[in-house]
Amino acid sequence: MPDQNSSDTQDRYRETVFLPRTSFPMRGGLPTREPQTLARWKEIGLDEKIIEAGQGKPVFTLHDGPPYANGHLHIGHALNKILKDVINRAQRMNGARVRYVPGWDCHGLPIEWRVEEEYRKAGRDKDAVPILQFRAECREYARKWVEIQSEEFQRLGVQGEWQNRYATMDFDSEAAIVDEIGKFLLNGGLYRGLRPVMWSPVEKTALAEAEIEYHDVTSTTIYVAFPIENDPTPGQALQGVSAAIWTTTPWTIPANRAIAYGPEIAYVVLRADEMTPESLVPIGARLLVAEDRVEDFCQATGIVEHHVLYTLPGEALEGTICAHPLRGCGYEFDVPMLPGDFVTTDAGTGLVHMAPAHGQDDFLLTRQYGIEVPELVQDDGTYAPWVPHFAGVHVFKAADPVCAALTEAMQRWTANGDAPAGLLARGSVTHSYPHSWRSRKPIIFRATPQWFIRMDGEQHLRAKALEALQDVTFVPEMARNRLTSMIEQRPDWCISRQRAWGVPIAVFVQKSTGEVLRDPAVMQRVVDAVREHGADIWYSADPASFLGPDRDPAEYEQVFDIVDVWFESGSTHSFVLGQDGLNFPADLYLEGSDQHRGWFQSSLLESVGTRGISPFKAVVTNGFVLDEQGRKMSKSLGNVIAPVDVTEKLGADILRLWVVNSDTNEDLRIGNEILKQQGELYRRLRNTLRWLLGALDGFTPEEAVPYNELPELERYVLHRLFELGGLVNRAVQTHQWVGVYPTLHGFCTTDLSAFYFDVRKDAIYCDAPDSLRRRAARTVLDILHRALCTWLAPVLVFTAEEAWNARFGEAESVHLQPFLEPEEAWLDADLAERWADLRAVRRIVTTELEGARRSGAIGSSLEARITLPLTEKESAAFSNVDWAELAIVSQADVEILTNAPSIYLNEAEPETLPGAPEAHGGPLVHQAEGEKCLRCWRVLPEVGTHDQHPGLCLRCVAVVEAQS
Structure with missing residues (x-):
């Protein structure tokens, strides 16, 4: 026999095998190759080619929710932009012309706060810097980060019209925002009013709900007695009685103007007969509390023995007047008891102290009864100079002085033999409390004059917004309920901020009447000036240039509050969509789940308020990104995954693969192990x-x-x-x-x-x-x-x-x-059903082959011959199947079983058939007969039968001879 087994012969035959050949390497080398691809795309003008290729096709518009231009991208940015990019690219490859204009939110506290941080580091006083200089520094800061973030987004492979990006600080954008404010002004939706808003004493400005995060804090709690001055009840049940309240904000006691009771709640007058040594409750004190709260109240105040003197319904308290517990120290006013449907017996005493300047329910109830709303707390969180006993004290440090004053009051009132007034008990509670997400400091509720957009009234903004949502598609669908409920419950929209960097609420107020000037011509002059010079013109121009020749600027107050950044971003549809080939309404808005209280909501309200329709046809919501243990990412935990770290180590495609392999409808997890798994995928x-x-x-x-x-x-x-x-x-x-x-x-x-x-x-x-x-x-x-x-x-x-x-x-x-x-x-x-059955059989054969390989009966599967038992029906159903090729063995035989039940076909069979075996019997694995083909490695009896190529099977002989 010729030396067919020599290495030379094997090499010669190997050259006749059509082995795979490609320049596509096994290793991706993504961190190096991806930037090269980006450079090539720029060189060949791929973005321009994409725009050109889209001409004449139906337009798809995903409107970009603008991120803040104030730092490097975090993983949430990457998730959101990648998801948008996947959708945009898929729409384009499905036949649409995609116009994706990325944008940035450049105004407001996030950027102003960063610039102020630089001031603080340099020992500079922000208030001493001219406002136009300060605004210029904010603009430059935002411009720098827009450029940086743009490059970082593009490094992630996000395709868009980057040279055509929008920014809220562009002059045209600022003019459009002023114009949108003007539309609310002219249609009667904008007004100035006094009501409690979320206020940051650190940042000295009102905040929106979307700018709030919640952290657990430990607060001082107090029980306070308010002596009842009159007794409208039958039988003088309230004579010598004090109403007991409980609060977690002792600092609001100076602002108290009323007490709320529940008309449907049962109350009792109890007499304190025996107290613990530490109790502050005077012996014999008569106290009014809800019947359901007596046990907890007595335990908290140290009352060991008590006697219930009277039980009376809440409605019997109508007309009751109390004295402020600090009467005699500058708080010389009545404290009426008012019915409130929000009062419950879940905690406290069933009686709620009302500080109308510092709570929404408090404000609405007291205003309903014509009670004044005092302004006692300044913008830095300190009591105003006119606040008796507490002037200059910061509210977050007021617990001790307030408790001290209430303790003195208790001693003074009881010494005179009057109904007790003052501190009954002091404690603490750990609870969730709102904080500014920028300064990470707690906020307060504070009534100040602010600019609002009416949710109800003649404009019916709330009702129109809810109606518009009915035609919007939500992904996931459950998100519809979240946004709907938020709009149903939200108060009037506070759009004013007491800061410097932003678009001003460019309106005038007549000093003599306090009425806001609603003049379309004035509004248009402002808009035109801002479009030409930017919003700085509001601060630098003579007011007469806006008011015109027929009005005296001395008679008008020029408003310098800036507009809420959520109003700005919510109005981006007005200067991005509906022009230059972009759809209005947008086909899609896509942001994180927190934007139901942020951008989704502000965009809807702004568009409905000025155009009467929703700015989006569909809303997609993605979840938050957590670490591998499900924790929020933070530098202190050391679990932050930055997009740049992933692209530099693994490549952007790995990060993009993580996005689409996750359930983006829910919160996502990421970490080194998860990224390692994505690398394997x-x-x-x-x-x-x-x-x-x-x-x-x-x-x-x-x-x-x-x-x-x-x-x-x-x-x-x-x-x-x-x-x-x-x-x-x-x-x-x-x-x-x-x-x-x-x-x-x-x-x-x-x-x-x-x-x-x-x-x-x-x-x-x-x-x-x-x-x-x-x-x-x-x-x-x-x-x-x-x-x-x-x-x-x-x-x-x-x-x-x-x-x-x-x-x-x-x-x-x-x-x-x-x-x-x-x-x-x-x-x-x-055909699919047939091959599903065939693959099931193949899996059984493969399992037997693997067992034979492990036992040493065969080496590779090509050394095997299988015998596959099949029933007559199975044999007929699986006709024309090359079982040797399908099982990747060299030889295969089919054994026909008569009257046997089928186990491979999805059909009903009798449990037993006359003369049939109990079971099929599995496939049998044997050593294949013959020699191994040097070219295809199959073992066949025909190998060696050809004189010129005895080491080959006949198929390989034909192929080799055809090549020679």
């Missing part, structure tokens, strides 16, 4: 693309096989592609991408790598180039490459481009391609 996807590219080496369109000539296996793979195409299309239409890419990954690993590639690699490597089986397989591989590259392109923007270029050259870009559109003919449910 990426490796599998990359290997799939690499194998496709290698197996398609040299493929030409002339090689393709028509669908009706394809073998069953290829048609089954195309059926699976049709199903996946439907999944992608549904995601495009619904904006619901959760689960889509995990399914694609599963298809690549389970259907392709572990099944189809495995089965067909022998044909691709070893069949003749003109064989139908090889041509058919490569026809499907060509379709698979185009499908996977385009379907993966919205996510793996760099890798999909690399896989496309590796085949078609760098002159092409996958991002200019449409999604591969599966053909209707590919849908074949009967």
Whole structure:
């Protein structure tokens, strides 16, 4: 026999095998390759080509919610922008012209606070800096961060019209914001009023709900006795009685103007007969509390023994007047008891002290009864000079002096034998309390003159907004209830801030009447001036230039409050959408779940208030990002994952893959281990693309096989592609991408790598180039490459481009391609069911082969011959199946069982048949008979029968001779 087993002969035959060849490397090297790809895209003008390719197509507009321009991107930014980019790219590849204009929120406290921090570090006094100079420094700070964040977003692979970005500090933007304020002014929706707002004593400004976060704090609690001055009840039940209240804000006692009771609540007058030594309650004191709160009240105040003197309904308290416990110390006013439907017996005493300047319920109830709203607390959180006993004290340090004053009051009142007034008990409670999310300091509720937009009244803003939401699509749908309930419950919209960096509420107020000037001509002059010079003109120009020749500026107050940044960002639709080819309403708004109380809400209210319709057709909400243990990220915990760290170590495609492999409808988790897992998933996807590219080496369109000539296996793979195409299309239409890419990954690993590639690699490597089986397989591989590259392109923007270029050259870009559109003919449910059964059988065979390999009975599966028992029905159903190829063995025999029950087919069978065995019997694994082919490695009896090529099987002989 010739030396066919020599290494030279093996090398010669190896050269005839069509092994995969591709320039697409196994390792991604993403941190190095991605910036090179970005540079190439810029060089070839890809963004311009994308815009040109979109001409004439239906427009899809995702309006960008503007991030603050005040620091490097965090992982939440990355999640949000990547998700937007995936949706935009998918819409474009599905046939839409996508106009994505990224934007930035450049005004307001976040940026002003950062500039002030620099002042503090340098020992500068912000109040001593001219306002126009300060605003210029804020503008420069914001400009710098807009440029930095823009580069960081682009490094993540986010595609957009970056040169056409919008910013709220652009002159045109500022003019549009002033114009939107003017529309509310002219339609009667804007007014100035006094009411409690969330106030930051540190930042000295009102805050919006969206600027608040909650932290646990320990607060001083006090029980206070208010002596009843009159007794409207029958039988003088309240004579010599004090109403007992409980509060967690002792600092609001000076602002008390009333006490609220529940008309439906039962109250008692109890007499304190015996107290603990530490108790502050005078012996014999008569106290009014809710019947349901007696036990807890006595325990908290140290009352050991008590006697209930009277029980009376809450409605009997109508007309009752109390004295302030600090009467005689400057608090010489009555404290009426008023019915309040918000009063409960869940805590406290069932009687609620009312400080109308520091609580919404307090304000509304006392105003209803014509009670004054005192302004006692200044913008820095200290009591005003006119506050008796506490002038200059900061409210957060007022617990001790207030308790001391109330203790003295108790001693003074009881010494005179009057009903007790003052401190009954002091304690503490740990509870959740609102803080400014910028300064991380607690806020207060403080009544100040502010500018509001009416939610109700003649404008019916609330009702119109709720009606507009009925036509909006929500993803997930449950988010609809969240936004709806917030709008149902919110008070009038406070839009004024007492700061310097922002768009001014550019209105005038007539000094003699206090009426706001509603003149369209004045408003238009302001808008035109801001468009030409920017909002600084409001601070530098002569007011007469706005008021016109017919009005005396001395008669008008020029308002210098700035507008809430949520109003600014909420009005971005007015200067971004509806022009230059951008849809209004936008097809989609997409932000984090916190924006139901922020941007989603402000955008809706602003648009409905000025245009009568919602600015968005659909709203998608993504969750927050937590660490691997489900904790909030913080520097103190050392669990912060920054986008730049991921791109530098792993690449942006890994971060993008994490986004789409997560359930973005819920809170997401990220960490080193999770990113490591994403890297492994990426490796599998990359290997799939690499194998496709290698197996398609040299493929030409002339090689393709028509669908009706394809073998069953290829048609089954195309059926699976049709199903996946439907999944992608549904995601495009619904904006619901959760689960889509995990399914694609599963298809690549389970259907392709572990099944189809495995089965067909022998044909691709070893069949003749003109064989139908090889041509058919490569026809499907060509379709698979185009499908996977385009379907993966919205996510793996760099890798999909690399896989496309590796085949078609760098002159092409996958991002200019449409999604591969599966053909209707590919849908074949009967064929899919048949191959589902075949794959089930294959799994059983593979399990037996693996067992034989572990036992040493065989080496590789190609050393095996299998005997597969099948019933007559199974044999008929599985006709024309090459079991050797399907199981990747060298030889396969089918043993026909008569009258045996089927175990491989999904059909009902009798439990027993006459003469049938109890069970099928599994597939049997034997050593294959014959010799190993030196080219394809199959073991066959025919190897050695050809004189010229005794080391080859007959198939390989034919292929080798055709090449010679």
